[in-house]
Amino acid sequence: MQAFDYIAVRSISELCSLLSGQNGQIKLLSGGTDLLVQLREGRVKARLVIDVKYISEMAEIAYDPKQGLYLGATVSCHRVCQDPHIQAHYPGLVDAVALIGGIQIQNRASVGGNVCNASPAADAIPALIVHEAVCQVVGSKGQRQVPIESFCTAPGKTVLEAGEFLLSIQLPPPRQNFGAHYLRFIPRNEMDIAVVGAGAGVTLDNARERFVSVCLALGAVAPIPLYVGEAGAFLAGKRVSGEAIAEAALIAQAAAQPIDDLRGSIEQRKYLSAVLARRALEKAVQRARGET
Amino acid sequence: MSKKVLIQATINGEEVEFLAEPRQSLLEVLREGLSLTGAKEGCNNGNCGACNVILDGALVNSCLVLAVEIQGRSLTTIEGIAGPQGLHPIQQKFLEHAALQCGYCTPGFIVAAKALFDQNPNPTEQEVRYWLAGNLCRCTGYDKIVRAVLDAAQAIGKIPVEEI
Amino acid sequence: MPQVWIPALLRDLTGGQQTVHVPGKTVRQVIENLEANFPGLKARLCQDERLRPSILVAVDGEISTLGLRQGLQEASEVHFLPAIRGGAT
């Protein structure tokens, strides 16, 4: 591994001044489960590694029924999975985060890191999309908010500009009759990268018979985690039925533009897009109906 | 080469000071610097669990931790699992159940099982398999490892808490 | 006299015969006698007056550690086999 300097910072202001004072080849370290591998393999270069997990605002989980969820960018996957509020109100997020690596990885990896790593196959991002998350970005020019579906721009690339960092992710408060689910397909039962991932969030009417709104997102089928607005638009207002869900799944499949790589072929990914979209929607509906 | 940093930490209950380059992993420093070679390198990228250690109560891959990150923190390695009275029940059950063949993955599994019991003293077979999914073993097919961990949970349940 | 099983790829030299009875008290003698009847056969089995390293000789089902020097009984069965070993844990 190339040599670099390391510094652990304790405050946002300290981080901001470090980021503005330096130029280039700075990497922020949270759990390091992606970063250290990439540094070791020479896929990224760093002159300075800044450890940000001791910044309290970035390490915080806060839930308020009116405000929703504040998720600091360095909160580990394990903490997310263990949090009773997240378990109760953001089931799709728990589904996804519980899939990221084994226990050892979950104890270190952060949701914010998964987002900033910007892998097309990131498990957390489709789940955050269906929970309509918004990223809080901080930089020398102040703060800005970026909807999660717009955060990634290309494999490994995000909207973050030089000197900017992800402070937190905010999720809106839970709605009535809402259910969400994320699942992925992997050949093994653990320790794999998604061949395809699918997340669905559905809000039903009070009778729980019709879709009020639906959000569907796919992973590993496009250069970035894919928000499939058309599928949601198609289902909104429709009666919940196997046919409608199957139709929406085909819309998702049509939106998928996967590549061939070592983890799956175009055909397999296209095919799985529909299967997983359907399964995600079905489970999300069940949850919205309180059936699981 | 970057400047070495003086690190103070607690390892297996003892205060330890050492110098580390920022690019050195915790695994590298444990093995090459501190002669704690029980943590093994299997892949050096977080996929096998052979280098498992417990960092402030959390199971982690020491290959994915920088040594400089453990400043002021507390670490348990395989060398710290057995108590002064003798082997930890997990270690004893690994022996009784023949839960090791080559033994290379064994420290990682035992450390992982220790971390599991700290959270869940009575896991089911499925919970054990889920917890251990980040640890690769190529010799045993996991059968005897899972049995040993389940049996260790039973054994620990029968020991008065203060003796564990 | 010993019965020799002719390796399949050498049966073009024996007119297709699968087994041949050949006199000989050792594997070496048997090969010499085979050569007398089926010229060219020895060169296919031996190199520098030894069995080729890729070939083992089995007598009555047991791999010989003596190679050409292996002694034979009147009713012995001789096979020439490829050398193979494996690996477990």
Place this chain on the structure above:
Amino acid sequence: MTANLRVEQTSAEEQKPAYRVIGTTPIRHDGTDKVTGRALYGADIRLPGMLYGAVLRSPHAHARIKSIDTSQAEALPGVRAVVTSADLPDLESKIAELGEGSINQRYQSCNILARDKVLYFGHPVAAVAAADPHLAEEALALIQVDYDVLPPVLDVNQAMQADAPILLEDLYTDELGKKSEHPSNIASHSQTRLGDIEKGFAEAAVIVEREFTTSMVHQGYIEPQNATALYNQDGQLTIWCSTQGAFGVRDQVASILQIPISKIRVVPMEIGGGFGGKIGIYLEPIAALLSRRSGHRPVKMSMKRSDVFAATGPTSGSTIRVKMGADQQGRITAAQAVLAYEAGAYPGSFVGAGMGVIFAPYRIEHVRTDGYDVVVNKPRTAAYRAPGGTNAAFACEVVIDELCEKLGIDPIEFRLLNGVRQGDRRADGVVYDRIGCLETLQAAREHPHYRAPLEGPFRGRGVASGYWGNYGGMSSASASINPDGTISLVEGSVDIGGTRTSLAMQLAEGLGVPAEAVRPVVADTDQVGYTEGTYGSRTTFATGLAVYELSQILKNKLVEHAARLWEVEPDQVNFAEGIFTCADKQMTLQDFAPQLPEPVVASAAVHATKWGASFATHIVDVEVDPETGKVTILRYTACQDVGKAVYPNYVEGQIQGGVAQGVGWGLNEEYLYDEKGRLVNASWLDYRMPVSLDLPMIDTVLVEVPNPGHPYGVRGVGEVPIVPPPAALANAIYRAVGVRMNVLPMSPGRIVAAIQSRAVHVPEKD
């Protein structure tokens, strides 16, 4: 529900001896060191002044090396030595016996450090020693290699074509001593023929002919290859390494470096798995050269996991065509197979073993096999647990299943009808001794698993059998009686899975003492007689035989001393179960040991030839998700003839481990290369070995048909369990979703594609 069973299968005329130690489960002698992290594996060594080595590897699958410039690397502060193939002695092309078939010595040397050509992605081209491992890595980046890139040859079918690029200009096809006229990628063609194949097929009522392909797979041991060398000023070379056989390392290093074996001492450290992949050497000669060049400093080298995948050990991918015929009653009338195996960059695949395995469980009058050993631009293959056998059995056992289906015969009944027994001839003509093929089939048929109903959609049960020949060979051991009555055992077999104890138990049995009274030590090459490596399922059998002989020598010496003590003739002293008796006098070994008038020591060496073959029959239940193609294993039972289980827990462990590897091979493991021949999945994230969540408990049935070639009936047990799993899974998948898989791995994408492309056909449930 799960249980491991033992079934003794001694027939009426075979003795059924009572053992005190054999068959028990003591705590292994090295156990405490291995559960406390104290055991020292190869990379755990630290020597004063030690340097760290690193290897520069080819980024190309096939290229000519035009030049290598190491000057910048040498100039980097902290770098102590740089070596290339120019530092290796040039070797005449000659065949050397290296314990694992024959390996051309020069090819072996070129595999250590490439000379004129690189032949695979990851092929070593240069190496560096530096004060720390990061510095060594940095130095590698400063070495300039100028390549002339050539088109790669990536599979057997391409390699065998007449116009394929030639990898090795000096390689000609060998057909048992006959060489081809032109250089070829086909290193050899072998053949077996028994009976009249045309006549056999003419007698068949049903004939099935299918082609199978399997991917290259890796042993997947958790410990990467490592070696530490100290080349002393006096010319003595000491190597500490992780190997299956220290003597094999010594001999290979001597041959590559052209130095006498007397100058080399190899110290085998604890080894973190081998499975056949740590018989050949990779780093040892490089570490030695670096040590010499760096001013005789010790140099430690350890491979990165990605290098382990790219450049060590995989076993052959293959293409196999099988044709089998059976009559209406289910008797196999004829069988034919053509096997083509990837050897990797240099000749030496285990296609010959595959030919031996493919029809081994069946008595067939008319049989023919042809095998081709083919070089391709991939790493040189190595042994992997029953090497060559799994590919072959996959092909045969799936065809058998199809025959059973066509004939409407239960797959176990079919195998029982055709199964081999003592006196039958193998395809190569050799007659079987006492074997347990039928006994494993009977155990499977009687097992509750086979009778349990399997209900629910997309579920199926598969059966497959397997064979492995095992091995014996040379082993040495010595022992001494300690004054406290314990026995020190010094033996030459590296302990990978509990063999210190399985050997100590055989010594203990012979002397009537507990296993704990024997203290086993694995010796280095200067401390014990020549001992072949821990491979071929040979250690408990062959080194066990040497240890058994030790027990007899010690026993005789002790009885003589006891007779002298009691002033009687030796034949008046009885020594049994650890107690000496003579008339009314008696004493234990513990009583006697302090009174011995002189040290009692013994050594023994064997060249074991009566190893017994192993057979196994496996049953697996699966559920297939027809929409994703994912296979879930619901239940697995492995029945195996284990001869006599000396250390049953560890015999079960060998079987369970073999099954797990076979399942990985069957479902997900494979080498993936891009079109340029670069390995793209050289990590455990993407080379998908089973994790704990992928497997159920694995039930075993230890069928004990004693091997007449060992006093305790020991047979090798480690290898055959990897032979049946992929075929058993394929047969189960067929019954679950109606597709006959003929490709390994049977990964989800392939299963879905097969389901989608099949003509609608639902198999009858058994």
